[in-house]
Every structure is written in C-alpha cells, then in structure tokens.
Amino acid sequence: MRPFAYATPPDAREAVLAVAERPDAAFLAGGTNLVDHLRLGVATPGLLVDVTALTSAEIEDLPDGGLRLGAAVRNSDLAADPRVRGRYPVLAEALLAGASGQLRNMATTGGNPLQRTRCVYFQDVTTPCNKREPGSGCAAIGGATRNHAILGTSGRCIATHPSDMAVALAALDAQVHVLGPDGERTVPFTDLHTLPGDTPERDTVLGHGELITAIDVPAAPIAARSRYRKVRDRASYAFALVSVAACLDVAGGRIRDARLAFGGVAHKPWRAHRAEEALRGAPATDESYRAAAGVELADARPQEGFDGGNAFKIPLLTGTLVSTLRALAGEETRA
C-alpha cells in the first residue's frame, strides 16, 4: 500500500478537474472495490478525490415514468425503493443478489458499474495481467478459468465484469450521465463498458476525470415482469458464474417482446439482442428459450484451464435462461 493524498472538493465540477489534472488521481465513492485494490497494490493512486457527498443521493421520477438514480444512491437504498421494486424488479433483485448487506450499504450507483474484474490474476500483482499492467501478458489464459468469459474475449484478456446491477441496467436500456472536464454527456449503458480487444486496461468508454453523476432508467412497461437470476458456487456472497436479467412480455402463449442481458460471461454486461430477436413472436416454450440461448451463444469460446475450464458456462447459461424465462412466462399464465 502506497501513501496517497485525499481530497474532498466542494462540488462535482472541482472533483472532476482535480482528477483530470493528475494522471494518478482517482475518484473514491463507496470504496468497496478500490480500497481492496489499494491494499493489494492493484491500484496505486497518488490522489483520491472523495465524491460521495458531491452527487445526488436521491431517486427522482422522470416525466416519462422512468427514474433518475443519483450516483451517490447506496445500493441498499436503491434495492429497497418501492418504485424500483415495482417498476424494475430485475434491478432490485440484481442489487440484492450482489455482495453482502454491509457492502451494499457502502456501494453506490455510480461506483457499482465501475467495479473491476475479480479475475484472480488481475488481483495478484505477482502475476502478469494486461489489464493491470498493459503488455505484461495474461496469466488467466490457460490458468484458472472457471470464472472467466466465454463471449467477446480477446487474446489479451478473458476477464468478466463482476457487477450484478450492471446486468440489469444493460437490460433496461439505462442512460449514464457523465460529467467530464469538457462538460456533460450521456452514454447508453450498453455502450459504457467495452470489450477487452487490444486495450483490456480500459473497462469503460469513460475518459480519465469523467465522473458518473446519475443513471436514468427509462420507463419500461415490459420490466414490470422481470427477473434477475444469479447462479453461483454458493448460495450467497459469491460472484456470478452466470446470471440472467430478463424482461418478458407474453400474450396468448406467444412472446411479444423480451429484454435480456447476461452476466458472468463477458468483459461487459452482455446485452443479448440476438436472443431477444429470436424470441420475438416465438411460442413461449422451453424450445424457444433454448433456441434463443443457442443463437446468442453461437460465438461463445470457452476457455481451457487447469481447473477444468469454463465450457460448462454454455449449458449453464442455457439452463439458467430457460429456467428464468419459463418462470416469467408462468407469471403471465397465472396473471
């Protein structure tokens, strides 16, 4: 752990400028991931700029029936909000599937999507990692790959994104409000995170000094019937092997529309547009769900590993998707 300076600027604008002018500066919000990285030597910032008090901690109604989530809203508060629970069950469930009560009390809306991969090699400074140290190599390839990606990997990085909340937000077409040194901009949530490609050191499209100030979740009637299903190696307090965020609109036994995103399978929350397309108009049956998974996973590239690798994620994700959609369609039948 290296010494670092700590600053509490009066507003978000100054916080952004403070970080932008120092290449070794970083924002600090809930700290649930960054503080670990300070201890492990994974992050060695010279300046931490505390933004916890600088962005909104409120959940506001938007005119279209959506919600604006202030970046400082705690995960626990977001999960408990009656509007979130009512309009976007998938988001509340995703939040509650993540971490522990104590961590959710600290973690923020703006920080959660920016948590970094849990790849054990990324977190161990004694092993090469292109994400941590560009050009050093990827120890995960051929290593322990059980938790790693099967979609969108590159020869330089096979890490997954660990957030549950982000998977739900990807399915909900959320919009991210960003304040940077050059002003404000809005980024579609599905474009926030990047695939590793040749620059796995980048997790998102955000530039240095850009700060998430709020996330808008647009009105989505389809989300009233939605679910987050997380599959992991123990019943609680573990990162997803795979997860599914799903919204389903079924009428008369046929699928009218669907929104799907997958977690635990890629460097970003994986919005499954191809599977959605395959489902539209299809009968609400296990066969349709299985076929949709097959379409989305056609390009999946499992990793070998000394731990047995991660080829199991293909049948696992398929089974998880089938199970989740079957349950959602069942709600329609009962309704």
Added chain:
Amino acid sequence: MTATLEPRAIGRGLARRDGGAKVRGVAIYADETPVPDPLFCRIVQATVARGRVSDVDTAGATALDGVVGVMTSTEAERLASTDDAELAVLQGTEVGFRGQIVAAVLAETDEVAREAADLVRVTYAEEQADARLSADRGDLYTPESVNPTYPPDTHEGDVAAAMAEAPVTVEQTYTTPMHHNNPMEPHATTALWEDGHLTLWDSTQGVHPVRQTVTQIFGLEPEQVRVVCPYVGGGFGSKGNPHANVIMAAMAARAVPGRPVRLALTRQQMFSLAGYRTPTIQRMQLAAERDGTLRGIAIDVVEQTSRIKEFAEQTGVPTRNMYAAPNRRTTHRLAALDVPVPSWMRAPGECPGMFGPEVAMDELAAELGLDPVELRIRNEPEVDPETGKPFSSRNLVACLREGAARFGWAGRDHRPGMRLEDGWWVGTGVAASVYPTMRMPKSTATVTYDGGRYVARIGAADLGTGTWTVLPQIAADALDVPVEDVDVLIGDTDHPEASVAGGSSGTTTWGSALVEAVREFRDKYGEDPHDGDAASGSVNPNAAEEDYVMSAFGAQFAEVRVHADTGEVRVPRLYGVFAAGRIVNPRLARSQFLGGMTMGLGMALHEQSLLDPRTGHVVNHDLAEYHVPANADVDDLQAHWVDEDDPYVNAMGSKGIGEIGIVGTAAAVANAAWHATGVRVRDLPVTLDRVLPAR
C-alpha cells in the same frame, strides 16, 4: 480401566466462561497484545516456486521514513537448528516453494512496513518447478510413516484374489482437492526479546509446543522463552505447529532488543505459509458377497508433500478399522513437489480418508440394491479388523439407527433420479464418521487452594473449543466441589506443560492431568485444605489402550437438492448423530459437532484451493474466491448423540469431539447428490458443473 467421575458439573451445558469477554471485544488476541511502542514486521514472499534468490535490493525500502530495517538471508541471524526446512527462515538463498519468506521489513508503523515490503526488489535464478500431482508420476515414493507414526502400508490376505472371485465389486478412484484452514484470526505473533528473554504472544494451539520449537531453533533454554495465548480465533490444525511466521517474528524481535514486534500474516499469505490439506487421490476396491458382506477392502492413496519437508497425510488409515473384511490393503504414496508445506487440517487422515470409502460403500449398496444403512450394519466388525482387539465402545450402528429414525430414512426409495420437486431433484445420503480417541503422553496440572477457591493451572489452549469452560467442570467433579468455586488458568508457558490442542485430545489429556492433580491434592490435604496448599499431577499412559481400540463414531444424513436447469446444489438438511463417550458440556459439544459438520459441508460443496501448476501458488487465496459456506448454505443442521458409557477411555468417560463432525459429511452429501440426480460425483467439491451434465 479408570474410575469414571461422578458427573455433577460434567454433563451440564454451561455457557462459555470467556463468552462475555469475547462478545464485548475485550478478550485480547495475539496481534492486539498491549505492548509499548511496537514495531511492525511485514514479510516479502518468493514469487518463484523453485530457484535461488540472486539479489535483494532493499534500497527503496530502507529509504522510507520509519523503516527500521530489512532482513534478508544475508543479514539474518544464523539459527541453532535448521533441520526443519520450513522453519529455517532466511537461512539461505534457496527457494523451496512460491510464497516462502525471502525478506522482511521492520518499521514504525504497519502501513510503512507494508509499503516498504512492496518496495523490496528480489531477483531470482529461477529453476523449472514441478507442482503437478498425479497418480501416474514415476517418482511417487513410500513414506517411512504417515501422520503421526502409522505404517504407510498394511496388507492382510489377498485383495486382488477377493476382487477376482467376489460376485460384486466396486473399483473407483476418488479425489479430494487441496484445502486450506481458514480460521477467522490470521496467524499472528507479538514478540519481545529483552534481557536474554523471549516472550511470544502467539495465536497457537499449544504454548508449550511453540516454546519447544523456538528453543530448539534459536538455541535457547526453556526458561528464556515464555509463550502466552489466552484466546485463539480458530486454528483447525494450522496453529498446531508453529510455522515460519512465528520464527520470523522471534527473529525480528531478537534483531531489535527491547522493542516489541508485531507480525500478522495476511489472508493471502496464509495460503502459502500456514499449512494445508494435501490433495488426495484414492483408488478404492471393494469385493462383496451378494448379501453385502465385504470380502475385501483396499485403498491406495496418492498425495503430495513439499520437496523441502515431508508431511504424509494418513488418508488410508480409517479404512484399516472401519469395516470387517478378511482381505485388506492400505497404501500411501507421495509426490514431493515444489509446493508449500502441507500440515494438519481438521481430522487429518479421517477427513479426506472417509470420502472415498464412504462413497464406494454407497456405490456398493447401489450395485446390490441394498439400503446403504443396512450395508454398513452388515459389515459392522465384532472387533477391530486390524488388530483383533475389541473396541472400548463402538456405537456406529446405534448412530446409524438413531440418525435414520430422526431423518425419516425408513421407506426411502433407493433408486436415484426419481424425485423432482418444484424443479429440484431431491435425494438423500448417508455416510459414517470415525475419529480415534487420543491421549497425548505429556501434560501436567497444578491445583492450589487460594482464598476459598481452587485454582488449577495448565498450559492448555482454547481455540474457541471451550477449554476455559470444560476444564473447570472436570476439576470441580474431581474435587467434588461446585464448579463456581473452581478456576482453571490456561494458555501460558508459566503454567505447567500441556500438550497441543490437536487430535481431539485436549479434554482427554488435560482433563486426565487435572484429575491426577486433584487426586494428589486430596491425598496430601484432604477435604479441608488451607490457603496455599498446592499439588500437581500428570496424565498417565492409559493401560487400557493395550487391550482396547478407542474411537468415536458417527453417522451423517444429508438431503440434497439439485436444480434441474442449473445444477445448483443445496443441502436443506444435514443431521449428524455421534457416539463420543460422555458429553462433558452439551452446549459446547453441539457447537463443535455443528462446526465440524459445517466445515464438512464446505468440503462437500465449496472448498478447493486452486494451485496453479504453472506458478506453484494458490490463485484463489482469499475468502472471496476460496469459498466456505455462507449462512445461506447452512439450513437445517442438527447434531445429536447417543448415550455411551465407556469406562476405558479416561476418568471423564469422554472421547474427543473436535474433529469427528467433519468426517463423512462430504461423502453423505455426494451420496445424496447421486441419489437426487443419478450422477456419481467422485471428485470434490460437488459443484454444479459436475452434476449439470445429468440433464
């Protein structure tokens, strides 16, 4: 045969005497020992698995404000004994495993020490390392003995012939992965070298064993070393022997006479320095008659040790005593690899060694179409199959029957993959548990009468097991006085010598010493002593061990649910029934059994150290990635026991209970997972991908 104490305090579920202090946070653990002006020690670990340290650049570290010194193999003192390569800290440049201590920093604050440790630059002449265990290696060897002193191999009759002739056989290979002890309290020491005297406040399962090791290694006299440890935040065997961190702490303290030094391992460091359970490969053979009677039983074990120090887990040993069969074989073969040094972890031998056999028995029951409870009852031996001696008491059958009744086993459809409820495959499984009743050769207690109270002293340890509470119960009944009038002081080498809290031997050994001390006391002073009257007594060898084999037994029943779409495995019910002699304190005993079973549940479903064969280190070296059960994994968990009157074990009539709870659990769960799905998982842990192919 010893006269068994009349139980008055014994048998009562008294609350922990140390519970209040722990709940209030005032119980002092090793790293928080209040000492003036301590220095902080942080270690630097090897990043290669084999080779030599060619250079240590300490310039960056020593340049930091607050750094008192950097210790390397060049500057470190020469130890009096380097026979134990694990403990020969900084005595040479050779690297025996990745994670070995290659330098250490001493600084005025922990933060500076940590930063400085990161700045020490070590370069290596790296050699090709070999960290891959397999059963077909050409260099497997037979150890001279397996832990602690059992013969590595036993043969009786002809198992091969029995396998050839028997109408029904099972021949399968089972594996258990590398496991790491993960007590909540990391290994930690506060050390002070002053006026030729070393004091270690150490988190340990035995203050006297630590002193013995430290005196040998540093060439000191016992009077020069005091080890203190009132409380331990769990050990599970990993604090049974001092590891390199204790030697490092003492060495650091000796480098700065008069200044206390604190050294606490990080969670990650524990994965290379605090011991672990070897992975095991267990080749099982069972030969049986059609009625289930075993004609032959064999286990051939392959496991690993470190190239620099041998530890041979006695995985095949429980098979020697468990079931009757005229033809029997057990063998152990080791691979010496460039890996950290394995050691004790809760129920070494029995814990991994009851996985293969108890799953194999389930497979045999399935082959025969027989109730697996009944199969075990049919193979219950009259006498110990290995020695021919009778058991002092053996109530496995009673445990199986009691457990079956409590669990609702009767009427079970023994066919697998038959029950689908709400999208979950449901099954049940059973396995047997066993743990030997051990008594250590050395322990002494004193009893003093002081101000109307009896104060006993013994250097025993309480790892959260209940020693602070149980020893007064034993002393009170030996004295025939109310337990409220008795204090027992433990955890300090200033008290009389006590054995390690290991092998579930603590209560037997220390309790026996207390009973002897009380007998001496009463012989000398009668029923009406005066202040200052004192006597001491020591544990005696148990003559009955010549004539009887002594073990606790148990049976564990698991219900497992496997999600039909995802393969997720849940254990909604896990019941254990044990026969462990007289239960000294039911409240604390239940905690011990449930704790063991919970750890067994973790072994069944979660625990697996992933040692990367390319680097030789455990990559999932924290509690986020090395999974132990979370609360949500533990559902209806019950521990029960059957009454057992054993006049041979000791004056308390008790058997050790600290370890048996983990024995057999994983097999019961794996057997239930098979019953649920029809998929036989022979490699732990039972993860969803291993049962997923079912559907």
